[in-house]
Amino acid sequence: xxxxxxxxxxxxxxxxxxxxxxxxxxxxxxxxxxxxxxxxxxxxxxxxxxxxxxxxxxxxxxxxxxxxxxxxxxxxxxxxxxxxxxxxxxxxxxxxxxxxxxxxxxxxxxxxxxxxxxxxxxxxxxxxxxxxxxxxxxxxxxxxxxxxxxxxxxxxxxxxxxxxxxxxxxx
Amino acid sequence: xxxxxxxxxxxxxxxxxxxxxxxxxxxxxxxxxxxxxxxxxxxxxxxxxxxxxxxxxxxxxxxxxxxxxxxxxxxxxxxxxxxxxxxxxxxxxxxxxxxxxxxxxxxxxxxxxxxxxxxxxxxxxxxxxxxxxxxxxxxxxxxxxxxxxxxxxxxxxxxxxxxxxxxxxxx
DNA sequence: GAACGATTTTTGAAATGTCAAAGGTTTGGC
DNA sequence: GCCAAACCTTTGACATTTCAAAAATCGTTC
Numbered sequence: 058x059x060x061x062x063x064x065x066x067x068x069x070x071x072x073x074x075x076x077x078x079x080x081x082x083x084x085x086x087x088x089x090x091x092x093x094x095x096x097x098x099x100x101x102x103x104x105x106x107x108x109x110x111x112x113x114x115x116x117x118x119x120x121x122x123x124x125x126x127x128x129x130x131x132x133x134x135x136x137x138x139x140x141x142x143x144x145x146x147x148x149x150x151x152x153x154x155x156x157x158x159x160x161x162x163x164x165x166x167x168x169x170x171x172x173x174x175x176x177x178x179x180x181x182x183x184x185x186x187x188x189x190x191x192x193x194x195x196x197x198x199x200x201x202x203x204x205x206x207x208x209x210x211x212x213x214x215x216x217x218x219x220x221x222x223x224x225x226x227x228x
Numbered sequence: 229x230x231x232x233x234x235x236x237x238x239x240x241x242x243x244x245x246x247x248x249x250x251x252x253x254x255x256x257x258x259x260x261x262x263x264x265x266x267x268x269x270x271x272x273x274x275x276x277x278x279x280x281x282x283x284x285x286x287x288x289x290x291x292x293x294x295x296x297x298x299x300x301x302x303x304x305x306x307x308x309x310x311x312x313x314x315x316x317x318x319x320x321x322x323x324x325x326x327x328x329x330x331x332x333x334x335x336x337x338x339x340x341x342x343x344x345x346x347x348x349x350x351x352x353x354x355x356x357x358x359x360x361x362x363x364x365x366x367x368x369x370x371x372x373x374x375x376x377x378x379x380x381x382x383x384x385x386x387x388x389x390x391x392x393x394x395x396x397x398x399x
Numbered sequence: 400g401a402a403c404g405a406t407t408t409t410t411g412a413a414a415t416g417t418c419a420a421a422g423g424t425t426t427g428g429c
Numbered sequence: 430g431c432c433a434a435a436c437c438t439t440t441g442a443c444a445t446t447t448c449a450a451a452a453a454t455c456g457t458t459c
């Protein structure tokens with residue numbers, strides 16, 4: 058390696074450090090955000106066109122589907138990462154559509170438990186199957202090994218973020 | 229390795245294939261979505277507490293900040309991935325706060341161009357600096373090499389998704 | 400130069416989202 | 430038994446979001 062070549066490499070490193078190394082976290086965040094928006098919009102569009110449902114409704118029903126005995130609204134709020142007040146309205150509309158049932162248990166009258174109706178279960182399982190297929194389609198060009206790697210590494214990001222929250226979210 | 233041990237390994241592989249290999253794309257999506265929500269909420273909270281601003285307003289101003297001569301609302305809509313109707317209201321409120329100015333150019337009176345006011349520029353650059361720091365903090369536990377890798381691989385996901393959209397989004 | 404089609408933004412209805420405050424209910428001392 | 434603190438959900442005020450339809454303007458064609 059000649060002297061000029063080695064100097065060149067050093068320069069590249071410096072330049073790279075200034076351009077690509079800077080704000081890496083910011084750039085990752087912007088890319089995560091835009092990708093998530095893109096996928097969300099596509100899922101929204103398909104849920105609407107093929108099932109007449111919305112994404113928040115789908116998310117909420119997904120939680121209820123795996124807890125057949127139902128969930129308290131507060132628990133639903135935590136799992137869907139939606140505020141309490143928002144859950145109230147969502148469940149209200151789902152109940153009006155006959156997909157969800159609200160029950161107040163005898164033991165504690167502060168609590169409201171939401172659970173899927175039979176119609177809700179049928180409706181959700183059809184959507185869930187389609188939903189899974191959409192994701193496979195959308196990510197079809199990505200090597201499964203990379204999908205796996207992404208799943209693991211984003212887990213690290215999530216964990217780091219969880220440990221550096223200013224607010225109240227702890228688990 | 230005994231026969232029973234080797235049989236065990238095979239079982240693990242099979243089980244792993246059935247459990248972890250299945251629905252990999254779905255699981256990646258759920259993790260991306262929850263991580264993005266987590267970070268969004270944290271940024272929202274800090275923008276609100278420290279600057280009295282909202283995240284959509286911040287996003288919109290970010291686009292205007294790097295186009296000092298201003299942007300048409302339709303262009304703003306594309307770049308922020310927000311619908312046209314939504315941009316109208318966002319710009320309206322930002323204008324009421326004196327952060328953004330709306331101008332109709334002489335050449336084409338259908339068009340509305342939004343640009344930051346001096347106050348808007350000052351306000352945004354303070355927020356942007358803080359914003360970048362928050363992200364570094366939140367991702368502090370993640371190896372920079374992994375951040376870099378994630379940025380690249382999520383780019384692949386985004387590209388794959390873009391090529392498998394049912395709707396109208398093409399570029 | 401009147402009319403038609405394309406472009407751009409706004410509007411309106413409904414759903415989702417946040418936050419803070421208010422309403423009930425329960426529980427644990429006293 | 431009663432009161433205060435804690436717990437759970439709802440409410441109310443706004444901001445954001447989507448979609449579709451309407452409004453305004455431009456360009457072109459005849």
